[in-house]
Amino acid sequence: MSRSERLLNLLQVLRRHRRPVSAQTLADEMTVSVRTLYRDISSLKAQGAEIEGEAGVGYVLRPGFVLPPLMFRSAEVEALMLGLRWVADRGDPALADGAREAATRIAAVLPAALRRELETSALLVGASARSSVDAVGFELLRTAIRSGRKMRLLYRDKHDANSERVVWPFALVYFEEARVLAAWCELRADFRNFRADRIARIELLDELAPRSPEMMLNDWRRALQASGRTILPEPDSAPL
Incomplete structure (x- = not known):
């Protein structure tokens, strides 16, 4: 493992701990010596990381720090690029533009080797098997x-019966063959x-839903788990 990777791992370890953690515990998690751990803490502080604490007391990372420039492992770079390419190919126009813009922004701040x-x-997105066409505006x-x-x-339900619904939307689920709006x-x-x-047809109303999207998403997941179904149901699996 390179030193830059080790520093990045140390940041991740510190982020997992909400309270001060001893140098020995950090060194054990990093599988390095305490002496190396002290040097790495000093290096991160020199680069602007707000790490509070000292030897014999413990260390904690204050929230909000991002190590510049962005550093990723090769597998992380590939995961980012594959995900962005998938969204650029299969997302609605606004999301596709966002994916391409994100790739440009990330590339601009990566070190030269990682940018290349x-x-x-070489991880590419294959042709989509999706045949359905969405008439709605996903940005809305x-x-x-x-x-x-x-x-x-x-x-229009699966029996071709039309109905008008007032819903409280809280999630969009992206399947290969369909996009699904989850709502109350x-x-x-x-x-x-x-x-x-x-x-x-969709119409955005001025009225706020009585529950937040986060609350409904958690309740939805609990309801699915209680019924023995998957967290992300197949497009036609739930009653409509």
Whole structure:
């Protein structure tokens, strides 16, 4: 392991500890000597990391520090590039643009060697098997989730029956063959999943949902676990 990788690992270890942790404990987690640990702590402090504490007392990293320039392992660079390429290829236009812009921004602050790895990554995204077409604006769906606002949907179910729903959206699930909006449905008084390719019209309402998206997401996951289903259900697995 290179010294830069070791420093990055030490930052990650410190982030996991909310309270001061002894040098010996840190050294054991890093599988280095206490003397090396002290040198690494000094190096991180010299680079701007706000590490509080001292030998014999313990150390804690104050939140908010990012080690510049960005440093990743090769596998992490490949994971980033593959994920960004997937979103650029399969995301809606706004997300695709965001993925391409993120790749450009990340490349701009990487060291030269890692930047070359990012730009020449051989992990590619294959052709999509998806055949459905979404008529809705995903940017509006994401806005509703971020703001915690209600939405009115005109929805066509799997039996081709149309209905109007007022929902409290809290998540978007991206499957290979479909995109699914997870929401609390006022009509059914329960959680429901709505395939995006069956949503004919959406209207963002001014009214806030009584529960935050985070609360509903946690409740949804607990309900799925209690019923023995997966956390991310298949597109047509939930009653609509």
